[in-house]
Amino acid sequence: MGRSSQTDMAVLGALSIEPMTGYALREAIRNVLGHFWSESFGQIYPALAGLEADGHVTRQGSTRPGSSTFTITASGRRRLRELLSQPIQPVPPRNGLLIRLFFGHTLGVEACRSLIMQAREQAAQQLREYEALAAQTAGEPQYADAAPFWQLTISAGRHSAQAAIAWADESLAALDAVPSA
Amino acid sequence: MGRSSQTDMAVLGALSIEPMTGYALREAIRNVLGHFWSESFGQIYPALAGLEADGHVTRQGSTRPGSSTFTITASGRRRLRELLSQPIQPVPPRNGLLIRLFFGHTLGVEACRSLIMQAREQAAQQLREYEALAAQTAGEPQYADAAPFWQLTISAGRHSAQAAIAWADESLAALDAVPSA
DNA sequence: GCCCGCATGTAACTGGTTACATGATTGT
DNA sequence: ACAATCATGTAACCAGTTACATGCGGGC
Incomplete structure (x- = not known):
């Protein structure tokens, strides 16, 4: 699997700002959210595929590598609000x-x-x-x-x-x- | 598995202060280290077993449930110093x-x-x-x-x-x- | 006699990381 | 032509959590 609602939240959130390719998404999460959030490479694509199947994002351009950008849908925005409203999952400390x-x-x-x-x-x-x-x-x-x-x-x-x-x-x-x- | 050098470090560290049972160890990690460290239940016993096999801790009292306390050995103390000296593993942020x-x-x-x-x-x-x-x-x-x-x-x-x-x-x-x- | 807390362990599952595989495009 | 970067994905692995299973000993 490798798909959690946490990842969905980060991915939908980033796409709510502007449409992007999966690759750009990864960069955006690293550079912009990087100070307080991280997603590993192997989570982003499965998450995108799942979100596409659920109708929360759509893919513009072909499925063929090199050009598709992902756009959040209205249902995706609804889902994002839902995810953001969920209680914060406490992370076990490891300092x-x-x-x-x-x-x-x-x-x-x-x-x-x-x-x-x-x-x-x-x-x-x-x-x-x-x-x-x-x-x-x-x-x-x-x-x-x-x-x-x-x-x-x-x-x-x-x-x-x-x-x-x-x-x-x-x-x-x-x-x-x-x-x- | 479920055994990492991180867990070994916490377990040896706790036992370096005083000998304890596995159960007490869990309580000590929760109560004393709890503000900056956590070990889940299912990690402590496998770690103790592994450390015993390596000669880093010894078990006083019988193997039978209910009474055995674990004591750190000289080699355990050496191992602890080694583990503490290792570079800090960065945790990916998730706030x-x-x-x-x-x-x-x-x-x-x-x-x-x-x-x-x-x-x-x-x-x-x-x-x-x-x-x-x-x-x-x-x-x-x-x-x-x-x-x-x-x-x-x-x-x-x-x-x-x-x-x-x-x-x-x-x-x-x-x-x-x-x-x- | 029964429940609760101490005590020891295992098995299944989940979330996440890493490494690998592949190919297109762009610049030198 | 070759290297670097953009781009998409999968598979194997690892760390860690949760839930389950078991039994002893003491207090009510």
């Missing part, structure tokens, strides 16, 4: 950084310090990307009614990156007080 | 809240507002739990050398919850400026 720090006494203070610095740099990098993204989003008048919502997601990323940086600085200072084995 | 907000124009302003308020309350609840946890951790002298590291993970949770609250408040204000369809 590779925090579990290593939790066992930091075993891992060693120096390794912990280096992990935290690494995390700090990643967050700083993300922060720069969010700033760029915010500016870019503000400058595209054709998506005026969706833009405020996009800004919410960018703002979430910014807050979380800033929190990560503040935490990292605090933590590095705290580690200085720990006897380094 | 159910942000993807709904991204398509907020389709979902509707009111539904978005309600999702954000929900998220805010969850974060506030978590914040209270972290405060309690921090106090509790500080008051247990037998784990004195591990406690500073545990505080790091609690601090991470606190920062992230605080960021979520600040973001939610900002976002609710921003939504007031959006024409409510």
